[in-house]
Amino acid sequence: MHVTMDMDNTRRPKEEFFKAAHLNDTNSMKALLMSEDFDLCVRGDLEETILHTALFNGNKEIAEFILDRIPALIDEPMTSDQFRGETPMHIAVLKQDMEMVKELLNRGADVITSRATGSCFVPGEDCQCYYGEFVLSFAACIGNEEIVRTLINHNAPLDARDSLGNTVLHLLVLQVEASHIYSMYELIMSLVTEKQQPSLDCITNNDGYTPLKLAVAEGHMEMFNYLVEKQKKTYWRMGTISYCTYDLTSIDTWEDQKSVLDIITKSRDTKVHKFIETKPVKELVQQKWISFANKYFFMWMVSYSLYIMVFTAASLHRPLKPVPQGQFGEHVIKIQKTLVESYQTKEDYLRLLGELITVVGALIILISELMYLSKIGLKNYLANTSNGGPYPLLLICYSLLIIAAVVMRLLSEDEEAFPMSFALIIGWCNTIYFARGFKTLGKFSILIQKILFGDLMHWGCLVFICIIGFTFAFYILFLTLDLADYPYFRNFSMTLRTTFELMMGLLDIPLPYDKPTPSNVFVIYILYMLFVYLLLLNLLIAMMDDSYWRIISEAELLWKVQFAAIILLLEQRVPAFLKVRSGIPGSSLGFDDDKWYIGVEEILPETEEETSAPTQKYYNIKWDRVRKNLGKIINLKESAESTRL
Structure with missing residues (x-):
C-alpha cells in the first residue's frame, strides 16, 4: 500500500516555489532559490516543504538542487495533524526511490529518530497505513529488500519501538495480506548475529506481546506457524521419522502470565481459538494434563462433590x-x-x-x-x-x-x-462445570451454556413482554365478574401465574362451564394461545434447533480451549511446590541455553523428507547407540522368524 497526496492542494498562485517544484521547472526553481523575496522555508496546505513536494512528484533534479541550496530541509518533517513527522526519507522509501534514498543517506539524513506520527500513520479512523512510524519499518512493510539492507547498513535501529511499542518485527506480523513478510523477516534476521536474534524476538510491545504472541492475538495462523518452525530444532531423524524440539518461550505459562496459552484461553475470537490445535500448543496442553493437572482436577471434582453432599445433608x-x-x-x-x-x-x-x-x-x-x-x-x-x-x-x-x-x-x-x-x-x-474435563460431556456443557444464555434469554425477554400484556388483559376482564367463580383470576399475581401455566400447556383455561362467561374472555384466550402458545413456543424450538447445529461444529474446538483454561486455572491455584514444569530443559538436550523445550515426534512424507534433508540441523546424535539399537531390532526380528519356522 502506498500513501498518496493530492499535490494540487499545495499549489497556490502566490507560492511559486510549489509551482516550480510540481512542474519540474528547474530554471524557475533556481531563480526563486536565489531570490531574497521568498521565504525558503515556506510550507504548503499540508505543512509540507518544497522538498516534500519535489520528492512526491519524483523530481530528483529539483530535490537535489533544493538540498544543495537548503540542506536544513533534509530532516524537516511535515507538521500537519494528518502527516506529522513525515520526513523526505519517509517519502523516498514510500516511493521506493532507491537512488533518492542513497542520496539522502549520503547527505546525512536521519534514519534513527525520524518518526511519522500523524493520524495517517497510526491506528485510528484516519489511518491509511500503519507502517510503524520509523523509516526502517516503512521499508520493511513495503517489501523493498534493497532499501532495508541499505538502511540497516546505515545503523537504522531494529529494536526501535513506535508509540504502540511495536518494532519492525511486530509490524511484519501485522501485515497479514502481504506476501513478502516471510522473506523480509528472514532478511532482517539474517542481517544480525545469532546472539542478537533472540533479543529481537523477545521485545514486547505496549500490550506485552512479542511478535509470536502478536501473531496469535491477531489470529495470523500462517505467521505463527512460520515463527514456530523457525525456532524448531531437529534432535534426531531416521528416514521419515524425526524427533523435533520446540522452544516453549512465550508459549508456556510458566513465569509468563501473558503467554500464547493465556492469549488463546482468554480470547473470544474463534480465529484465536484455532491455535489450540497447532504445534507445539496441542502437545504442551496434553503434557500439562498428564504431568499434574489431571490428578488435581479429579481431586477438585471429588472434593467439590463431597462438599455439596455435606451441604445437602446439613440442609435436609x-x-x-x-x-x-x-x-x-x-x-x-x-x-x-x-x-x-x-x-x-x-x-x-x-x-x-x-x-x-x-x-x-x-x-x-x-x-x-x-x-x-x-x-x-x-x-x-x-x-x-x-x-x-x-x-x-x-x-x-x-x-x-x-x-x-x-x-x-x-x-x-x-x-x-x-x-x-x-x-x-x-x-x-455448578457440578456441570466439571463436565469440561471430559470430551463428550464437555461439548454438551457448552451447548447448554450457549443456548441457555443465548436463545433462551432473548426469547424469554420477548415472552415476558407478551405475558405481561395478556395478564393485564385477563385481569381487567375478570374485575367485573364474581371472582369467587373465577379463583384463578382473583388478583394480578394469581392471573400472572395462570397465564404462565396456560403458555406452558399445563392446564386449560379454568372457567366454570355451568355459568356464562363473557365472549371477550374467549377472544382474548384464543389470541393468546395462537400468539404465545403456538407461535412463540415453536419459535423457541426452531431457534434451539438452529443453535444446536450452528454450535455443534465449533463445540469441540471451544471445549479444547476450555480444557486448556482448566489446566491454567489449576496451574495458578495449585501451590508452587506441587506444580511440575512441562517440557525438557535445553541443557539436557545439549543446547547451549537456559530455555525449555517440548519434544514432538513427527512423520514426514517421503517427498518432504527428500527436500528438507539437506538443510536440516542435527544435535547430539549418538550414532553408535543408534546402530547398536538397530542391530538389536534386526536380531530380534531374525530370531522371531526362526522360531516360527
Missing part, C-alpha cells in the same frame, strides 16, 4: 420443631428452631460440623473468586466462555446465599429456607 436435617396446635393454621406443621434450641443433642453437633464445612467452603469460594475477578476484570469474568462463562458468577451467588442463610440462622429468622434452597440449586448445577 436443618433444625425444625412442631408448630403449636392452631398457631399457623393447618398447612404449616413445622417451624424453625431458635438458635439456642438448634444445638443441644449429639445429632445437632454433627449437623453443626457439616454446617461449618459448608460456611468455610463458601467463604473460600467467595474470596478466591473475588480475587480472580479483580485480576481479570468484570468483562472477561462474565463474558469469556472459555474461562468459565456463568459458572464463576454462580459460585459467587452461591457463597452470598450461604452467608445470608447463616445471618438468618443467627437472627432466628424463619425464612432461611429460601436462600438455602436457591443455594442447593446453584451448588448442584
Whole structure:
C-alpha cells in the first residue's frame, strides 16, 4: 500500500516555489532559490516543504538542487495533524526511490529518530497505513529488500519501538495480506548475529506481546506457524521419522502470565481459538494434563462433590420443631428452631460440623473468586466462555446465599429456607462445570451454556413482554365478574401465574362451564394461545434447533480451549511446590541455553523428507547407540522368524 497526496492542494498562485517544484521547472526553481523575496522555508496546505513536494512528484533534479541550496530541509518533517513527522526519507522509501534514498543517506539524513506520527500513520479512523512510524519499518512493510539492507547498513535501529511499542518485527506480523513478510523477516534476521536474534524476538510491545504472541492475538495462523518452525530444532531423524524440539518461550505459562496459552484461553475470537490445535500448543496442553493437572482436577471434582453432599445433608436435617396446635393454621406443621434450641443433642453437633464445612467452603469460594475477578476484570469474568462463562458468577451467588442463610440462622429468622434452597440449586448445577474435563460431556456443557444464555434469554425477554400484556388483559376482564367463580383470576399475581401455566400447556383455561362467561374472555384466550402458545413456543424450538447445529461444529474446538483454561486455572491455584514444569530443559538436550523445550515426534512424507534433508540441523546424535539399537531390532526380528519356522 502506498500513501498518496493530492499535490494540487499545495499549489497556490502566490507560492511559486510549489509551482516550480510540481512542474519540474528547474530554471524557475533556481531563480526563486536565489531570490531574497521568498521565504525558503515556506510550507504548503499540508505543512509540507518544497522538498516534500519535489520528492512526491519524483523530481530528483529539483530535490537535489533544493538540498544543495537548503540542506536544513533534509530532516524537516511535515507538521500537519494528518502527516506529522513525515520526513523526505519517509517519502523516498514510500516511493521506493532507491537512488533518492542513497542520496539522502549520503547527505546525512536521519534514519534513527525520524518518526511519522500523524493520524495517517497510526491506528485510528484516519489511518491509511500503519507502517510503524520509523523509516526502517516503512521499508520493511513495503517489501523493498534493497532499501532495508541499505538502511540497516546505515545503523537504522531494529529494536526501535513506535508509540504502540511495536518494532519492525511486530509490524511484519501485522501485515497479514502481504506476501513478502516471510522473506523480509528472514532478511532482517539474517542481517544480525545469532546472539542478537533472540533479543529481537523477545521485545514486547505496549500490550506485552512479542511478535509470536502478536501473531496469535491477531489470529495470523500462517505467521505463527512460520515463527514456530523457525525456532524448531531437529534432535534426531531416521528416514521419515524425526524427533523435533520446540522452544516453549512465550508459549508456556510458566513465569509468563501473558503467554500464547493465556492469549488463546482468554480470547473470544474463534480465529484465536484455532491455535489450540497447532504445534507445539496441542502437545504442551496434553503434557500439562498428564504431568499434574489431571490428578488435581479429579481431586477438585471429588472434593467439590463431597462438599455439596455435606451441604445437602446439613440442609435436609436443618433444625425444625412442631408448630403449636392452631398457631399457623393447618398447612404449616413445622417451624424453625431458635438458635439456642438448634444445638443441644449429639445429632445437632454433627449437623453443626457439616454446617461449618459448608460456611468455610463458601467463604473460600467467595474470596478466591473475588480475587480472580479483580485480576481479570468484570468483562472477561462474565463474558469469556472459555474461562468459565456463568459458572464463576454462580459460585459467587452461591457463597452470598450461604452467608445470608447463616445471618438468618443467627437472627432466628424463619425464612432461611429460601436462600438455602436457591443455594442447593446453584451448588448442584455448578457440578456441570466439571463436565469440561471430559470430551463428550464437555461439548454438551457448552451447548447448554450457549443456548441457555443465548436463545433462551432473548426469547424469554420477548415472552415476558407478551405475558405481561395478556395478564393485564385477563385481569381487567375478570374485575367485573364474581371472582369467587373465577379463583384463578382473583388478583394480578394469581392471573400472572395462570397465564404462565396456560403458555406452558399445563392446564386449560379454568372457567366454570355451568355459568356464562363473557365472549371477550374467549377472544382474548384464543389470541393468546395462537400468539404465545403456538407461535412463540415453536419459535423457541426452531431457534434451539438452529443453535444446536450452528454450535455443534465449533463445540469441540471451544471445549479444547476450555480444557486448556482448566489446566491454567489449576496451574495458578495449585501451590508452587506441587506444580511440575512441562517440557525438557535445553541443557539436557545439549543446547547451549537456559530455555525449555517440548519434544514432538513427527512423520514426514517421503517427498518432504527428500527436500528438507539437506538443510536440516542435527544435535547430539549418538550414532553408535543408534546402530547398536538397530542391530538389536534386526536380531530380534531374525530370531522371531526362526522360531516360527
